[in-house]
Amino acid sequence: MVYLDVLLLTNFLLAYFLLLAAGALSGQRAPFGRMLAGSGVAALSALILFVPEQPYPVQTAYKLATAVAATAAAFGWQNRRRLLTAACWYAALNIALAGLVLLVLLGTGTQLLDTANLTVYLHISPLLLLVLSGVCCAGVELAMRLFARRELPSKTQGLEFELCGQPIRLRAALDTGCHLKDPITCLPVLLVSYPDARARLPGAVCGFLDSWFAGQAQADPPPGVRLRLVPCGTAAEKSLLPGFAVPGISLITENGVLGLGRSAVVFAPRSFGSAAYEALYGSDFL
Template identity: 30%
Template sequence: MPVYKVYLDQVFLGNLVMNYAILWAAAKLSRVPVHTARLVAGAALGAAYALAVFIPGAGFLQSVWFKTVISAGIVAVAFSPVTVRMFLTCLGCFFLASFTLGGLAIGIIFYLNSGRLSSWDGIGKVIEGNFWPGILLGLIALWAAGRGFAALLKKGKFENLFRIPILINSGGKQVRVEALLDTGNQLKDPMTQSPVVVVEYNSLKSLLPEQVQAGLERDGEADIWNILGSLSESSLSSRFSAVPFQSLGRANGMMLGFRPDEVVIERQGKLARPGRVVVGIYRNKLDPEGSYHALLGPNVLELTG
């Protein structure tokens, strides 16, 4: 029986690098913002698991159910806190990136050593002898693919796949807005816990009362609390609230929330009504090129069934 030497430091470091690359790719695919420290922590958990499988009598660690549990733990460490739906999305992207990296590595090894694959034993020896070069080249290919995909997303090459028209009705008036499906938009109104659709002010202007228009069109940063105070005597005051956010180019921000009579989503030629939805009013442009004017989160689509 052949005897193999296992260098635990190489196992840990190799898996740390691979897991980090996989988590990085999963973050790019799911478009969930994540800190480098969280990616490193998740990668370290995966590397520790890779070491644990060498413990005598720990064969159960290699079972499918335990691998699934560890994978879920790695994703939780790297991406939490997120909603259940977003967690499952991240987990799916993690598996996709894992299988992609494994397929790239094996494919590269076989491609570079195709002339030596004369038997099943030869296949095993080729993989064993070229494992780390294959992983390294696979990581480079995965990184290049991830960067390319991110660049295409940034340039809007896939935006048509994620654009969804929405209709906003209020006070007998209606506006139609082109929205971009943004998986990173999980905003909720803190008072009602209703999902928030972020819409540019210019697209909503005709639906808003004069006090709100005046407050949002003042020079400098809009005073949300002052705008809400100006509505205190209005019958429309209950329709407006303050919605905190930590995206759209800033942290600890505050936008004005507006509850219209109805939000209607156009999907595949059909109209879907998600029910109680809050519209977050964003003063600036969401897209410099003007190809969309709203951000629609998956939590809104969930309400349409």
């Protein structure tokens, strides 16, 4: 005998903790209200237990679709990549838990379980399920804290260049994944965060970059400045970043200014998230 209220309650509690674990694994935290909404969607998805047995592809598609729906209700649709990551973790946790339950079922022949359409119903008290789900979530949180990568301190360098006749001084940090090159000279370029460095740039440059990042790609560059468009590919997207040819980029040292022979800077539309530097350079830049 399957009781509908117990089914919905136990799946609601289970989904809540699985969403917490999926959020931790994907680096996201949802507000409490959205977590309740996601758990509610997941609980309702368990009603397929009362539907006649479906073909395996249909069962799999339903589980994946409901995983996306539950994680979207919890974490939102704004960042599709992060949503897909959370949905995959949530589906993986569900499938792993169901696999363990089925393993117990096949190995012991216990009658405490009912299964249908990849949905598992456990005849246990909601309190016990709450404790077990909390233990699972706490295990994920503990593993994330124990195995979290500690970021090494970023060593920064002072760099100087001239733009529109105005000297610009910035702090730059090494990023070994930065391989952007000037398409004209094929030399490495300095990647500058426009939001972080905006206050130090000439007004004409800021006006052009504001227009460019607002989608007005036909905006004219400042007079006397040579525009550079540098292809940039990341895991999330590919784009053309605007930049400028400069007379030269120099390294500021204790003994003076040392020319590096680099002649272009490129601007990114996002902040690098650090107050210690406004620019990035690759391992082949210095």
